Amino acid sequence: MKREQDAILAALTPVVDGIVATLGSFCEVVVHDFRRPESSVVAIAGTVTGRSVGGSMSEIGMGLLARGDQASDQLNYVTRTKDGKLVKSSTMVLRDSAGTMFGALCVNLDITAVTQAHALIGELAGLAAPTGAPTTTFGDDIDSVVAAIVDAHQLDQGKPWAELGREERLELFRTLDERGVFAVRRAVPQVAARLGISRASAYSYLSQARSGSDTSQEQQA
Structure with missing residues (x-):
């Protein structure tokens, strides 16, 4: 199964560049190999979280790793980075043909500017401000x-x-x-x-x- 898992990760590597090229500079796409959590990032395009190849997983990835084969996709959740960016993300679990969970494809969108504009419009319209998002640590360490x-x-x-x-x-x-x-x-x-x-x-x-x-x-x- 290791060869199959390696092949899936290799096939996704060029995909990250294509997605970011399509969605633009506010997008980041990451391929994670959960078999090595300390350096799970095997491919990345975009700079939303500031990570690089060889970087580590975040709390979200650790939670998926803990659930193992019972893990499920985490879609359209919003977190805040340490430097204050609001990030909307979807993390899709990668499985081999035996159903073993071994990695993830994660798409991160920096929605800070959009959220600020929404808050301004809401304030002008007399609407309540959106609730805060939990802070997530992203890093290579x-x-x-x-x-x-x-x-x-x-x-x-x-x-x-x-x-x-x-x-x-x-x-x-x-x-x-x-x-x-x-x-x-x-x-x-x-x-x-x-x-x-x-x-x-x-x-x-x-x-x-x-x-x-x-x-x-x-x-x-």
């Missing part, structure tokens, strides 16, 4: 993506690691696991460093989160 996911989850909880109860800590690790963070090599040590705990504690929390155990002895951070 997978470590920055992992760090952003950990930080975002801690912000959602509203308190630092030291103030979390045992179940809250396990829930954090469950959430990170469900979002595909631990499919990335070196993710556990990085998460441990981000939280200020030992690697042994991080591995213990991950094991307990996956097993659903309520009786395992909690290690001290």
